[in-house]
Amino acid sequence: MNIIEAIKDENLLGSFLGADTESWWNWFAALRVLYGLKLNRNRRGLLASCTGRNPHKLPDDGFNTALFLTGRRSGKSRIAAVIASYEAALAGRESRLSTGERGVVAVCAPTKYQARVVKDYIRGCFTSPMLSGEVTQETQEGFTLANGVRIAVLAGDWRTIRGYTLLAAIVDEAAFFGYDAESKVKSDTELIRAIKPGLATVGGKLIAISSPYARKGWCFKTYQRNFGNNEGKTLVWNCPSKTMNPKLPQSVIDEALAEDLASAKAEYLGEFRDDVSLFLPREVVAKLVVPGRYELLPNQKHRYFGFADLSGGRSDDAALAIAHRESRVVVLDYLRVWKAPFNPQLVVLEMARDLKRFGLPRVTGDNYAAEFVNRAFRMEGINYFKSEKAKSELYGELLPRLCSGEIELLDNEKLISQIAGLERRTRSGGRDIIDHPPNGHDDLANAVAGVAEQAFRKHLVIGSL
Structure with a gap:
């Protein structure tokens, strides 16, 4: 079963996103591209706009690494929870594990508060009729499922990710790692470096979802190298909040733009900030x-x-x-x-x-x-x-x-x-x-x-x- 089928099934992930799926259609298109699924012809213009890529030159098997750069209130954290739940319960990657090896789907967030938000969303994903019995244990750090896979929701420490065999890694608000006072992660670059070895043996996906911020670090470099690059190995999907959430009131965006143009362009229009640069490497x-x-x-x-x-x-x-x-x-x-x-x-x-x-x-x-x-x-x-x-x-x-x-x-x-x-x-x-x-x-x-x-x-x- 692919992720779109799981999202559309009310007995699986469909109940989490609700009956009004129209506002999620552009996210569904992005997930189709990520997982190498057939994209509807009327969504090809969206693909070209959000990735800068030629719709006819996408890899048949999708992407193992993706960076979604969308603004605030675009549904990023809920989609992160959906991907994590699908990868842990329905993708079947645990079949690639060796005997006795425990697979982990890691969800990383910059702060404990953000981690709690994503964890609550993941819990919501497992309330549907067919998934409610899959959670055998819940702890402060995540969930253990009946198939033996653990979902680990981690906040602000790259060391906790090391040593895991990762079936997938979802990084929420990736551009903001290293900014919180209590964070032990110096940058998104450090975190991604720590994650990648754990994904290697099972070919798991690395998916970063964030609002853009400063023109530095892994997020910005990945955007520079892969947006509009038909040969790029990483999918970069960049667009304003309203593209991914058409129901976001325009008045909210207009008010933010009037109050602080530079900040609002990053937070709602999906643009890296021109007014923020690195002081010293x-x-x-x-x-x-x-x-x-x-x-x-x-x-x-x-x-x-x-x-x-x-x-x-x-x-x-x-x-x-x-x-x-x-x-x-x-x-x-x-x-x-x-x-x-x-x-x-x-x-x-x-x-x-x-x-x-x-x-x-x-x-x-x-x-x-x-x-x-x-x-x-x-x-x-x-x-x-x-x-x-x-x-x-x-x-x-x-x-x-x-x-x-x-x-x-x-x-x-x-x-x-x-x-x-x-x-x-x-x-x-x-x-x-x-x-x-x-x-x-x-x-x-x-x-x-x-x-x-x-x-x-x-x-x-x-x-x-």
Whole structure:
């Protein structure tokens, strides 16, 4: 039984999508192309528009890898659940497993919340008359079926995918991996690399479904290489939300476009954002790390500088960086983060102790609650000075120093990820803003950018006297 037959059968997956299947017809066409099924002639124009391919040059057996780039409210997560349920219960790929081998259909999402959404949809798929008895066990991470296949719904950690024999892998909101603060996945590229070996032995499908975002990573590169390429091995289906969900009110889209054009073009029109670009490749940042160096002891021959990134303690972390200058190189000596939630008074106390260890009677920081922070540090015998430059300016000055190798970084994975995850966004008037991505954090990166600016600027001032 193919996936379209399963979707149209009310006793199987048909009951999940509901009786009004007309709004899903374009998704059905996309699934036909994915699985190598006959495409109705009146859908060939849709295929050409959404893939840039010649309808007469499609592979007969479909595609093993696909990337669906569609906007918000287009039904992406529900289709992800349908594909996962079909691959686990009806595709028959478990017959390719060796004796004693357990097959897994992996569904990956960037956040725990998104994973729960997809899991709830999958549970809904198994409420139909013929599938309701197939689930023999449900856990927090997924389902075990009567045929021995397990559906694993995973959130934000590439390590949990390794070691499985994968019958299929569905990646929901693939373009947004690595942005959530709790995610252990650095990028969609890292996740896809971890998934592919598990699919190799049974020839399982890799299906990524997402709204477009920044022009970087696996999603963007896959789009560049395969959209409109009749020889491309990966199916790329790219279109606006309303193409896949004709019932989406146009007023919702119009309102979003009026509020934030660049964001809405990505979220509803299926376009990669022109105003978001990579700050610096991860490999450039990694080359500046001194392996095995986690902290340096204070040395009286050095003149130290400190920079603090403070917060209210409820949701944002706080960080402190201390560094010194050797010729043209800023050497990072100390770096610490205080995870939220915390007591700001206690954090200031601990920061003051570390600053005094390095002989620092003063520290520079951002403008967060400036008077409170100033007073709290002063009570601990430390003078606090507000940075003269905004965070984005500090990052702008940090970039050439990173590229020229004028900084030695500590071996801190979170710091590397935060610097490599920074984004440059172009605003009206051509002004660039450099900041962390949505739901991301940059407390350590900000502290390092600030202390580097202090070390360079103060050194030059003293040297010119």
